[in-house]
Amino acid sequence: MEEVRRSIDGSAVRILAPAETFIIESPLNREETLRQLQMQPPVFLRHIQPIDGSxxxxxxxxxxxxxxxxxxVGQAQEILRGRRTAVHVRRAEGCAYPHSVFDTKTSLDGVLRDIGATADQRSPEIIVSIYAVKDQLYVGFGTPDELMSDWPGGAIRFQREEEQISRAKFKLLEAERAFGLDYTQYREAIDIGAAPGGWTSLLLERGVSVTAIDPGAMHPSLRNHPKLTYLKRNASEVKFKPNTFDLLVCDMSWSPMQMVKLVLDLNESLAYGATAIVTIKLMHRKPLQTIRDVIAKLESAFIVHRAKQLFHNREEITLFMTKQY
Incomplete structure (x- = not known):
């Protein structure tokens, strides 16, 4: 909420559901408000739904x-006709909306057919967003870019695999999607603070050779992997030849500044243009200041492309960076 206030001068926010959703009351019109948020991509705002009806x-x-x-929805015929359209329905706990998500979608799919739109949940050009909270039902229309996500409420969900090492894997999967990456394009990765191996396992699945560093134990299923080099040590104790890695990942439960020092110390081992995906733990009372301080230090060696709190982050954010040339 504070981030929105800083991004849009004169805006106000009103909580709808605690720790979940709020209404933005902007002095700008709809297009200018959305443009302002796109020009300064927010770190914490994951999803935005215009209110076109209620x-x-x-x-x-x-x-x-x-x-x-x-x-x-029918009155939005000019917006929806001829376009692939998804219907997203979200219900806050305790809301008065009497219908299920299935019944709502079934009803609106018929409306979409009648006005010449194509129901498409997988690759929509435009999304009909419906949010029920308390005694209100809000309806809005927007492209995935305007809504900041093509998942309901920005809640990207992945299916847990039977032998998955940890849920931390979801964070790296979401980062790949959110930042437009393709891990199969990397050759050599270094994973700092790797144990028990959630992030390492994903990179190995994509065919990347991984050097995993952690004094803790890696999951037994990874130990004999032919593309894994495991160093059971603190990351501060190891050095590598220059230009060894084209990808660095780091998801440690350390203080932000300790993480920054480790990443910068290993900077020389990265090839120019190498990608770095790291999480910043926000355990302090001033998260925005912590983010600014961390980015300022990392910018001595990296171009910071995006800072984002992903759906699978908790009290942390994820940074997407590349090493400066």
Missing amino acids: LNLTETEESAVLPLLANI
């Missing part, structure tokens, strides 16, 4: 809710 659920007969919702 229903007060306590003042609406239950039998009339879906027809009125269908009418709101």
Whole structure:
């Protein structure tokens, strides 16, 4: 919320669901507000839904809710006609909305057909976003870029695999998607603070050779992998030849400045233009200041392309960087 206030002068925010959603009241029009947020990509805001229509659920007969919702969507015919359209439905806990996600989508898929739009949940050009909270139902229309995600509420979900080492793997998967990366394009990676091996396992699956550094133990399933070099040591104790790695990843539960020192100390081992994906733990009261301080130090050796709190992050954010030439 503080980030939004700083990005849009004169804006106000109003909480809808604690620690989850809020309304932005902007002095700018819709297009200018969205443009402002795109010009200064926010770190913490994961999803934004324009409000193009709403229903007060306590003042609406239950039998009339879906027809009125269908009418709101039908009135957007000029926006939706001829475009691949997804319907995203989110329900806050305890909301008064009486219908299931399935029933809502089924009803609106019929409306989309009638107005000449194509229902497409996988690769939409535009999204109909529906959010039910307390006694209100909010409806909005926007492209995935405008909404900042093509997942409902920006909540990117991956299926847990039977032998998955840790859920930390999801963070690296989401980073690949969020930052437009392809891990199969890398040759040699260094994973700092690798144990038990969630991030290392993903990179090995993509065919990358990985040097994993951690005084802790790696998962037994990884130990004999032909592309893994495991150094059971602190990262501060190791050195490598220049230009050894084209990818560095780091997801340690250390202080932000300790992480910065380790990454900068290993900078010489990275090839020019190498990619770095690192997490910053935000355990202090001033997260925005911590982020600024960390980025300022890392910019001595890296171009910081994006700082983002991903859905699978918790009290941390992820940085996407490349080594300066």
